[in-house]
Amino acid sequence: MTEVIVHDPDLCTGCRQCMTACSFRNYKTYNYDLSLCKVIDGPHGEFIRVYCQQCRDPMCKAACPVEAIKKDEVTGFVTIDKMLCIGCKACMWACPISIPQLQRGLKAMAKCDMCGGDPECIKVCSAKAIKLVSREDGKEIVRRLRK
Numbered sequence: 030m031t032e033v034i035v036h037d038p039d040l041c042t043g044c045r046q047c048m049t050a051c052s053f054r055n056y057k058t059y060n061y062d063l064s065l066c067k068v069i070d071g072p073h074g075e076f077i078r079v080y081c082q083q084c085r086d087p088m089c090k091a092a093c094p095v096e097a098i099k100k101d102e103v104t105g106f107v108t109i110d111k112m113l114c115i116g117c118k119a120c121m122w123a124c125p126i127s128i129p130q131l132q133r134g135l136k137a138m139a140k141c142d143m144c145g146g147d148p149e150c151i152k153v154c155s156a157k158a159i160k161l162v163s164r165e166d167g168k169e170i171v172r173r174l175r176k
Contacts, residue, residue, distance in 0.1 A: 031083070031103075031104060031105025031163070031164045032104070032105065032143075032146075032161050032162060032163055032164070033082065033083050033105070033161070033162065033163075033164050033167040034080060034083075034141075034143070034148060034150070034151070034159060034160070034161055035159070035160050035161075035162055035166075035167045035170050035171065036077075036078035036080070036158055036159050037158045037159075037160075037170075037174060038071065038075040038076055038077055038078075038158070038174070039075070039158075039174070040156045040157060040158035041068070041075070041076040041078065041156060041158035042076070042155075042156045042158070043068060043070070043076035044155070044156070045061060045068045046153040046154065046155070047064075047066055047068065047078065047149075047150035047151075047153060047154055047159060048061050048064035048066060048067065048068060048150075049061070049064070049153075050149040050150050050152065050153040051063075051064040051065050051066050051141075051149060051150055052064045052065075053149075054144060054149045055139070056133060063133055065080070065081070065128075065130070065139060065140055065141045066078060066079065066080035066081075066141060066150060067079045067080070078158075078159070079126060079128075080128070080141055080150075081107065081128045081140045081141040082126075082128075083105055083106055083107050083141075083143065084107065085105075085164070087100055087107045088123040088124060088125065089107065089120035089121075089123050089124045089128070089129055089140070090107060090120075091123065092119040092120050092122070092123030093114075093119060093120055094115075094117065094119060095113050095114065095115055096113065097109055097110045097111075097113035097114040097115075097137075097138075098110075098120060104143075104146060105164065106142060106143045106146070107140070108142045109129065109137070109138050109139065109140060109142075111132065111135060111137040111139070114136075114137035114138050115136070115137075116131060116135070116136035116137050116138060118131070118138065120138055120140075121138065128140050128141070148161060
């Protein structure tokens with residue numbers, strides 16, 4: 030069963046602990062700029078979390094000229110093999126929300142890899158605004174949030 034992260038802006042307090050947890054897991058430092066997810070201020074005073082959607086048919090994968098991006102058919106996670114990646118940014122330009130970013134200190138792209146199935150961002154979200162759910166449940170939650 031493929032799982033996705035869903036963010037509920039109605040519950041989000043904007044604390045950005047998800048960003049610090051992400052930067053620490055990936056870079057061993059607390060730095061918002063290094064987080065592979067972002068929390069931004071929305072147009073109506075809400076907080077919006079921008080993060081990889083682990084797309085069913087990822088455009089980033091299709092755009093990669095060296096096939097460094099893989100989609101695990103079992104988990105649904107989309108990952109970048111940093112040993113194959115040449116840092117050309119084609120994945121970033123192909124992504125509808127420009128999620129992949131150049132990894133600090135390397136000429137390779139980086140994006141959320143779902144922490145291998147145990148996302149740190151969810152563990153630190155005291156407001157419970159971030160959830161890991163099945164793709165089907167995620168669709169329903171997002172449908173409800175849009176109303």
